[in-house]
Amino acid sequence: MISSKLPDVGTTIFTTMSQLAAETGALNLSQGFPDFDGPDALREAVGRHVMSGHNQYAPMTGLPQLREQIAGKVARLYGRRVDAATEVTVTPGATQAIFCAIQAVVRPGDEVIVFDPCYDSYDPAVRLAGGACIHLPLALPDFAIDWQRLADSIGPRTRMIVLNTPHNPSGALIGTEDLDRLAALVRGRDLYLLSDEVYEHLVFDGREHASVLRHEELYQRAFVVSSFGKTYHVTGWKTGYVVAPAPLTAELRKIHQYVSFTGVTPLQWALADYMLAHPEHVQELPAFYQAKRDLFCDLLAGSRFAFTRAAGTYFQLADYSAIRPELDDVTMAEWLTREHGVAAIPISVFYQQPPEGLRLVRFCFAKREETLREAAQRLCAI
Ligand code: PMP
Ligand code: GLN
Numbered sequence: 001m002i003s004s005k006l007p008d009v010g011t012t013i014f015t016t017m018s019q020l021a022a023e024t025g026a027l028n029l030s031q032g033f034p035d036f037d038g039p040d041a042l043r044e045a046v047g048r049h050v051m052s053g054h055n056q057y058a059p060m061t062g063l064p065q066l067r068e069q070i071a072g073k074v075a076r077l078y079g080r081r082v083d084a085a086t087e088v089t090v091t092p093g094a095t096q097a098i099f100c101a102i103q104a105v106v107r108p109g110d111e112v113i114v115f116d117p118c119y120d121s122y123d124p125a126v127r128l129a130g131g132a133c134i135h136l137p138l139a140l141p142d143f144a145i146d147w148q149r150l151a152d153s154i155g156p157r158t159r160m161i162v163l164n165t166p167h168n169p170s171g172a173l174i175g176t177e178d179l180d181r182l183a184a185l186v187r188g189r190d191l192y193l194l195s196d197e198v199y200e201h202l203v204f205d206g207r208e209h210a211s212v213l214r215h216e217e218l219y220q221r222a223f224v225v226s227s228f229g230k231t232y233h234v235t236g237w238k239t240g241y242v243v244a245p246a247p248l249t250a251e252l253r254k255i256h257q258y259v260s261f262t263g264v265t266p267l268q269w270a271l272a273d274y275m276l277a278h279p280e281h282v283q284e285l286p287a288f289y290q291a292k293r294d295l296f297c298d299l300l301a302g303s304r305f306a307f308t309r310a311a312g313t314y315f316q317l318a319d320y321s322a323i324r325p326e327l328d329d330v331t332m333a334e335w336l337t338r339e340h341g342v343a344a345i346p347i348s349v350f351y352q353q354p355p356e357g358l359r360l361v362r363f364c365f366a367k368r369e370e371t372l373r374e375a376a377q378r379l380c381a382i
Helices: 013-024 040-051 064-078 094-105 122-128 147-153 176-186 246-259 265-277 280-300 329-340 369-380
Strands: 088-091 111-116 132-137 158-164 192-196 222-227 240-243 315-319 360-364
Touching (some): 064 240, 064 265, 088 094, 094 122, 122 132, 222 246, 280 315
Parallel strands (some): 111 158
């Protein structure tokens, strides 16, 4: 028998719930992906580049034209001038970027602080690097950082802190003042920041995304990760990037070049073309997704679910205490899928120690209007 390096890891909840949705024919509001396509011009560009011979390896660091577009966006949106040659790396998905950043700095015996509920890929990556995650619960009901607890948890073995804003699964945002507090806590310490900002453009109600890229002091120790999959409605393209100061980027690339070497060439060409021609796409995203959130929430107001509207991401949490309080959230998500034809994601799976009595499920509202209407109708009938 092989001795597993990750004995307690099973199949991810996203795969499990999407499979159950497919088997039962339920509307799939579980795993986060749109049920509509990315822009025509973007998809057409892929075909063009495939047909015009852009089919061999892209440079290890990513296509220069795409790295330039990323650097341009970072300057426009966050006021930071980054060097596309030494600070930007294109990766096959944000997941790979996260993995490489963790492998680049975490050593055996190191500790990495993550905030629960946390995205499922951080902890296994830390363990494979020989480190251990310290899971700090975000304070309910707002999923806010408990600053005292964070301060108490930082010690000589802390090598990394993982931030995720806008936050999956809660939709919560951190603010600029949070970044200042964090900077004060880590000042003078030998530790790094991994800032998972894959939902950077999905911030609602006129709020601004508090990117670590805006924060001079924190950026100097940060890997900032984003995903074209989320931004351009093409999660299946698995293309993302990391922005980090040159010395950190150099270490990250040492790993990246042996994990995948590079990303898919024609996709990078298409993204570079589209970013150049359509800088307005990212400006329009907040309103686009806010309208979907509002449609879904307005319709859900007629249900027995309780919720506060997500501040960011394309996920809406809903409390089902008034419906089936006796069910834990994993059972509830299954029941919703099987009995009511709407698949959702339970939240407890993102915790090391789920809070007592948590009765929340996550719905993805990156869906066409008709899907959201049908799902809401089913949920209102419960
Ligand atoms: N981080 C978070 C918080 C996510 O929700 C996702 C979504 N899949 C990822 C990382 C991974 O992004 P990608 O699909 O580009 O690997
Ligand atoms: N990030 C997506 C979500 O939260 C899922 C990505 C995956 O399936 N690995 O639903």
